[in-house]
Amino acid sequence: DTAVSQTPKYLVTQMGNDKSIKCEQNLGHDTMYWYKQDSKKFLKIMFSYNNKELIINETVPNRFSPKSPDKAHLNLHINSLELGDSAVYFCASSQGQINQPQHFGDGTRLSIL
Amino acid sequence: QQQVKQSPQSLIVQKGGISIINCAYENTAFDYFPWYQQFPGKGPALLIAIRPDVSEKKEGRFTISFNKSAKQFSLHIMDSQPGDSATYFCALGYNKLIFGAGTRLAVHP
Numbered sequence: 424d425t426a427v428s429q430t431p432k433y434l435v436t437q438m439g440n441d442k443s444i445k446c447e448q449n450l451g452h453d454t455m456y457w458y459k460q461d462s463k464k465f466l467k468i469m470f471s472y473n474n475k476e477l478i479i480n481e482t483v484p485n486r487f488s489p490k491s492p493d494k495a496h497l498n499l500h501i502n503s504l505e506l507g508d509s510a511v512y513f514c515a516s517s518q519g520q521i522n523q524p525q526h527f528g529d530g531t532r533l534s535i536l
Numbered sequence: 537q538q539q540v541k542q543s544p545q546s547l548i549v550q551k552g553g554i555s556i557i558n559c560a561y562e563n564t565a566f567d568y569f570p571w572y573q574q575f576p577g578k579g580p581a582l583l584i585a586i587r588p589d590v591s592e593k594k595e596g597r598f599t600i601s602f603n604k605s606a607k608q609f610s611l612h613i614m615d616s617q618p619g620d621s622a623t624y625f626c627a628l629g630y631n632k633l634i635f636g637a638g639t640r641l642a643v644h645p
Contacts, residue, residue, distance in 0.1 A: 464637075466633075468633065471632060478631070513579050513580070520631045522587070529579050530578075
């Protein structure tokens with residue numbers, strides 16, 4: 424039973440396209456996150472949702488739009504993809520917002536051609 | 537600006553040895569200090585975490601040492617095994633995690 428699952432695992436697309444990544448957690452957590460890991464393995468938070476409400480929005484281009492239809496799902500839509508968007512995107516979840524262990528999915532590797 | 541500085545960038549240890557990874561931070565607003573382990577192709581997984589009211593926490597072969605006055609914390613892996621070969625990240629926590637740059641650990645048999 425995968426706790427935090429992301430689809431797709433790999434995404435290869437052309438510059439300028441629009442793409443979405445989906446995330447689902449079956450842990451019953453109320454908080455979900457998106458992180459970006461670059462080619463040097465640096466991990467940085469992008470967004471956080473608590474009970475479907477956006478609570479953290481780091482300095483991320485407007486081309487990135489998260490959506491949380493319910494507590495168990497957090498999707499990431501990216502418009503007009505650029506070369507610099509190539510990275511691994513991780514979804515994570517936790518129970519509560521403050522100082523709680525975060526459970527990560529296995530990532531979506533996005534490659535822009 | 538890097539809020540947490542992690543060192544070394546990479547580490548090679550012989551099987552059975554001790555692996556030590558260090559992190560230093562500036563902002564004292566954080567009060568949760570986890571370490572995550574990441575294997576290739578996988579997401580980070582929580583290894584061990586400490587809060588600033590204790591100076592040391594041990595779970596099996598993994599120990600966090602925390603020095604609040606020096607604003608430093610470290611991960612010690614005792615009796616390191618080849619299966620411990622992974623990338624390790626320290627983090628500062630509050631309502632989000634701020635990660636260090638990572639340490640790539642290789643344990644040679």
